[in-house]
Amino acid sequence: MNKPNQNSIIILYDKEKDKKHILNLATLPEKYSTANGIIAKEKILNTDFGGRIETHLGYEYILLPATLYDFIMKKLNRLTQIVYPKDAAYIILRLDIKPGDVVIESGIGSGAMSAVFAQIVGEQGKLISYEKRQEFIDNALKNLKRFNLLDRIEIKHRDIAEGFDEKDVDAVFIDVKEPWLYLENAIKPLKNGKLIAVLVPTTNQVSVVLKEMERLPLIDIEVSEILQRFWKTNPDRLRPYDTMSAHTAFLIFARKINY
Amino acid sequence: MNKPNQNSIIILYDKEKDKKHILNLATLPEKYSTANGIIAKEKILNTDFGGRIETHLGYEYILLPATLYDFIMKKLNRLTQIVYPKDAAYIILRLDIKPGDVVIESGIGSGAMSAVFAQIVGEQGKLISYEKRQEFIDNALKNLKRFNLLDRIEIKHRDIAEGFDEKDVDAVFIDVKEPWLYLENAIKPLKNGKLIAVLVPTTNQVSVVLKEMERLPLIDIEVSEILQRFWKTNPDRLRPYDTMSAHTAFLIFARKINY
Amino acid sequence: MNKPNQNSIIILYDKEKDKKHILNLATLPEKYSTANGIIAKEKILNTDFGGRIETHLGYEYILLPATLYDFIMKKLNRLTQIVYPKDAAYIILRLDIKPGDVVIESGIGSGAMSAVFAQIVGEQGKLISYEKRQEFIDNALKNLKRFNLLDRIEIKHRDIAEGFDEKDVDAVFIDVKEPWLYLENAIKPLKNGKLIAVLVPTTNQVSVVLKEMERLPLIDIEVSEILQRFWKTNPDRLRPYDTMSAHTAFLIFARKINY
């Protein structure tokens, strides 16, 4: 048996329309109204994951546990461009993020990358997120709370021009408009030998970041972009979808040395 | 201060040639011979990460901590195609792997994906790896031991046609030649509502996997491929490298339901 | 001076909205109504290409000659998927099409590829287009007439299962649902040593075509796909557009031998 509990984030999956409705049981009303009839919260709590739930009109949904991926793609309230899963995942691996790590990011954006960092560092780890705009903090907080990740995130309402408080963190991630202005500050809290990642959407920004990095004690610089192409799932007519995302961002990684 | 210890995996980075030499201090001789002279292990243990180390001939290396990424790309002894970081990272995120998770994979290959799973599930988590070829097990063991990840990996020398022992695992990853033969078995140990990932290099295999998936209690199927394009780091002549990897594998994800 | 004539295909380019309106002067009414006011045909005939034309309401358009590219992308009435310029162009070069060449294609689709073949073979060359569906012929004829290319195209209303009439043509292009059924017929009219191209959207089709090609006197087989990524034109924020076409078709080329 694997049932949701009062704090679960669940999916009601509409198989017919291939559509996912992501819900937080903690805030769900006792009678939840779908477009196809009402479902009692009680009923959801008594159904195994992977099982069917019918509305009072007999419309069928499948109950699934929501993954962080579902949450980012379908439920996150976006005030900004988000870091996409293909990029977020590579950033995690390339920055060598592990359970227990302490990571700094700035800014918080809509909280997508924050959520991924928080999930991977786990309960023993910590994400410190610097953000200067209160509206972004408020929105991201709401997003991260929904996915029960707030316990391991500390948000600092601060302009990073003023510097960072931490020392000896395992990784730093910078996703702001003019990252070159803050790079010198951003590598100070980083352990020697560890990596910083910078995400920018334009080639002009890549050039300025690279120029600034040349000036700083950073080596082993990598610039890349990641493209993901989704394919249709008809086995007899296998082919990619007609369109794809052509660009999200350029990813820049560098390693801090001590001289 | 952030120095290596007797068990650290370190990089001697040759900045001039932009080349990384990855070493395990646990097995390093007291006098290590580089192509440019000798370095005493003692000297490495007494140098901060991010610092310079000179050989007895005065050639300079930079001491860095090795990341899992470095290890996979530069040090893994390969008997098979490996799962590349761009793919491995996305698999982690898409399968919703977290610290503490229990994951099954088959086969073990050269241990690249195993290493990533093991790093992310952490000390509280566990990877069970099924593999029928002893030579792959031996090689992967050696690889994983080098990176100090063996404590959280259990290897089972077994043909998965005979089924899996586990129950209620958080994710399953299948990377074998004819995955369709084992899918029915492979989803049995999986918690309801959780995801399986299948990796195959050819479109013919994608088609057969999709056909088999249609027959099984699996929904929400996704097929994609990920391309990573690296760029040269000259800020004044910014452009991609001339060549790139054109293909590693197709990634297929599906979610288990209970009917 | 470079003015349109009574048969010109022209563009009224709305610079403000970056939108092209493609018009055939041969069929344009004396008073043409735009969304922003009326333009007299007379006025168009008396304006140099590259010059401004105002409607009676003072809205400004720029008069431009329409290229075949404009025509295919903006004006072609589509009953089918068209062959996109990136693919059509490569097919021309790979099939070695030159002025004066005689080319066979089947089917005619909406006439996009036909138009490109017709333009490149020129007045001395010829395109013979086999098509079994009358509605496609009617639509393509209308499209090709609009761009004044009909003089060098011969359309045959025929199922290619019945074979081809020609001998010693310079190139053959096959764009039908089950090309493998007709390949043996399709290479008969082709000069020895010359090339056939096959266009298919799915990998299943690629596999069957390749299998059939192995059986036939064809060598030097090439399979590829072409991706075009458009970039935004802001020099200070240079980056690709957010989305792109992920797939149009796989292109297969082979060369006929005589044994």
Place this chain on the structure above:
Amino acid sequence: MNKPNQNSIIILYDKEKDKKHILNLATLPEKYSTANGIIAKEKILNTDFGGRIETHLGYEYILLPATLYDFIMKKLNRLTQIVYPKDAAYIILRLDIKPGDVVIESGIGSGAMSAVFAQIVGEQGKLISYEKRQEFIDNALKNLKRFNLLDRIEIKHRDIAEGFDEKDVDAVFIDVKEPWLYLENAIKPLKNGKLIAVLVPTTNQVSVVLKEMERLPLIDIEVSEILQRFWKTNPDRLRPYDTMSAHTAFLIFARKINY
């Protein structure tokens, strides 16, 4: 019957090694030595295209007519980066090149793009190629002569800073290091409403070209890059090749207006 003549460019195709040897019969010795034995020129002249030719040692080649594509990819002597077929083909279509057109290019490079222009404009058309380095002219001349395209090409040994002689040409193509310096000159010979193409390898160059284009009477600007991915031809294990070209150049197109 379709035999080579004294001026044919032919391929001896080594099927076993999938290798093409491109030869110009005009300059071929009476006894041609392959790596696998001698072939008499006489024998080549008496063999139909698509037929077998054996060396005196019994090694088999297939006789094929060389296409322009073969010539560019296998035979062109390269002193510079060439314009690749995927790009060259799109440039032809996007610039709307037709038989009979008059086209200007600068520089001549190794003559790859020149050859494509020359083939498509045909005998009635003309390519005028400006190049300031004598060594490039000499090399390109040799290349173009080999493929019998010199009759329709005029080469001008000139720095384009001095301007162009022509008027009312159908298209202009610029492939030089600092194209922004010459754009104002380069559009002068162009018919109003017609297109110019600029090819550059770096994003920095794209930005400067775009800035200069904003200043000039140019509209309808397009920037793109074209990627071609080749697939292996095994129908039962269909998949892309492992590596691909990641970048050749950015292609910029714009249209001239008269104010």
